[in-house]
Amino acid sequence: MIRLEHVTKTYPKASRPSLDNVDVSIDKGDFVFFIGPSGSGKSTIIKLLLREVTPTRGRVVVNNRDVGTMRSWKIPNFRRSIGCVFQDFRLLPNRTAYENVAFALEVIGKSRGVARRVVPEVLELVGLGGKEHRYPHELSGGEQQRVAVARAFVNRPLTLLADEPTGNLDPDTSIEIMRLLDRINRTGTTVVMVTHDSNIVNQMRRRVIEIESGRVVRDQPRGVYG
Amino acid sequence: MRAKYVLYEAATGLWRNVTMTVAMIITMAVSLAMLGASGLLFLQVDKVKELYYAQVEVTIFLAEDVSDEDREALDRALDSDPLVSHYYYESQEEAYEKARELFSDAPDLVEALRPESLPESFRVQLTDPEQFREISVTYIGWDGVSEIVDQERLVGDIFSILNAVQVMALVIAAVMAAAALLLVANVIQVAAYSKRREVSVMKMVGASNWFVQLPFVLEAVVAGVIGALLAFAALAAGKYFIIDGPLAPLSMLLTPVPWRNVLLTLPALAAVGGLVSAVTGWVTLRFYLKP
The missing domain is CATH 3.30.70.3040 (Alpha-Beta Plaits)
Known part of the structure; x- marks a missing residue:
């Protein structure tokens, strides 16, 4: 469950707000696309949901927690309930696929034993069985993004945020990543994806929220890129 | 596993930036040696006072x-x-x-x-x-x-000399400490920058703040404690080779410095060096690694 209530976000020194009175509600288990041109404020939504920034006005509620007023020492625990995938993968280059996923578990205090049990499972799920010990530079872009998805999902988050996850991938690979996100969504995980990939949006036929100049201009249940 | 991770990260951090680490340790050592010397002098002044007043x-x-x-x-x-x-x-x-x-x-x-x-x-x-x-x-x-x-005037002169030496040592200690603090801050920033990918992943997946910061702070503390050990070695060498060596005949004039006092500087300097590094490192990270 995610709610943006009359959210306005103005960055310091910006002449106009990145988000202007945005009012959006996303139910648990939803799959939502945020679309819109560059600079429309889509990525600010991801940053707000991750509590990388706080709203200037309005309330941001994620998994029943008011993110805007959250104390900074509570942020780490909050982020454990959210998985993140980015356009640039953000993998550690000196660690293998297995180690990249295990790292995410270990730094939040899970034991090696847990990692040994869970990581191969999730790598299998994203279709990287047999490639556990490859380094990122030995994997294709699509495979690297699968590692990133595995890392985001290994902790079984309530919400998966994806900021242009197919931005660096060719159309076929993009579709494979989308199938993966769709499967994760079917496990009950809420998926919020920011994109301007019209093919993907048109094929998936999921809820589409279009942002322009910081305002919601369209909110369609089974929308297309338009 | 987490302790091992933190220690390993601190050790590799020190190695990665070894020239800066050495610079930091040396300035830290000089600063702490001066601090220790002025501390020893402070303990000595009371004894010298007793000695002189008994004869006054x-x-x-x-x-x-x-x-x-x-x-x-x-x-x-x-x-x-x-x-x-x-x-x-x-x-x-x-x-x-x-x-x-x-x-x-x-x-x-x-x-x-x-x-x-x-x-x-x-x-x-x-x-x-x-x-x-x-x-x-x-x-x-x-x-x-x-x-x-x-004989007040005579005694007074001796004390003003001792005081001046002590003030000088403290001033050098303070100046070197300022340099050491800046180096600690710099080393920590470089370490945090070179590990920015790891740090951003850790923050993204929700590693606790202390877990993200501890390797860096520990890095600074280890360097501070090594600096304190070097400072102690310098003081001990000074006692052995200078005060007990060429200056030994002066023990009539200046009471001898006991080994007990020199040994006392080790835990004191280690505590000061470690604590100062830890606080500097932590404050630097507060500015550098926003949540």
Whole structure:
């Protein structure tokens, strides 16, 4: 469950707000696309949901927690309930696929034993069985993004945020990543994806929220890129 | 596993940036050595004070034409004065004998001396050596007293030298400490920058703040403690090779520095070095790694 209530976000020194009175509600288990041109404020939504920034006005509620007023020492625990995938993968280059996923578990205090049990499972799920010990530079872009998805999902988050996850991938690979996100969504995980990939949006036929100049201009249940 | 991770990260962090680490350790060591030296000096000043005050005496010189009554009155007054611990009378003859001994290698001077040319005096030791001024003030106006001399000025000079040395050591310690702190901040920033990918992933997946920061802080603490060890080694070497070496004959003038005090600087410097590094590192990270 995610709610943006009359959210306005103005960055310091910006002449106009990145988000202007945005009012959006996303139910648990939803799959939502945020679309819109560059600079429309889509990525600010991801940053707000991750509590990388706080709203200037309005309330941001994620998994029943008011993110805007959250104390900074509570942020780490909050982020454990959210998985993140980015356009640039953000993998550690000196660690293998297995180690990249295990790292995410270990730094939040899970034991090696847990990692040994869970990581191969999730790598299998994203279709990287047999490639556990490859380094990122030995994997294709699509495979690297699968590692990133595995890392985001290994902790079984309530919400998966994806900021242009197919931005660096060719159309076929993009579709494979989308199938993966769709499967994760079917496990009950809420998926919020920011994109301007019209093919993907048109094929998936999921809820589409279009942002322009910081305002919601369209909110369609089974929308297309338009 | 987490402890192992943190220790490993701290160790690799120190190696990655080894030139800066060495610079940080050296400045830290010099600063802490100066701090330790001034601490030792501080402990020493009290001992030196005791040594000197035990020897300090006030001399009340009597006038040439002092009367027997005046002398006896002074004798009685000193006898009953609570400030006086003990005293003795030195006649002109005794003063002459003393002077002959003192100047025995200058026979011409001894030849010229006559007992009559030396004043008789009372040599007074005080219960509280710091009260020499009181004694002066009390007895200076008495009949038959020509002059009262105490060794305050001599002692005062020695203490002002010790004080100056101590202040100098503290100033050097402070300046080096400022340099060391900047280096600690820089080393931590470089370390945080070189691990920015790891840090951003850790923050993204929700690693706790202390877990993200601990390797960096530990890195600074390890360097601070190594600096303290070097500073201690320098102080111990100074004690062994300089104070107990060429300066040993001066132990009459300056009380010897005991090993116990030198050893005491080790935990003190390690604590100061470690704590200062930890706080600097932590504050730097507060600005550098926003949640």
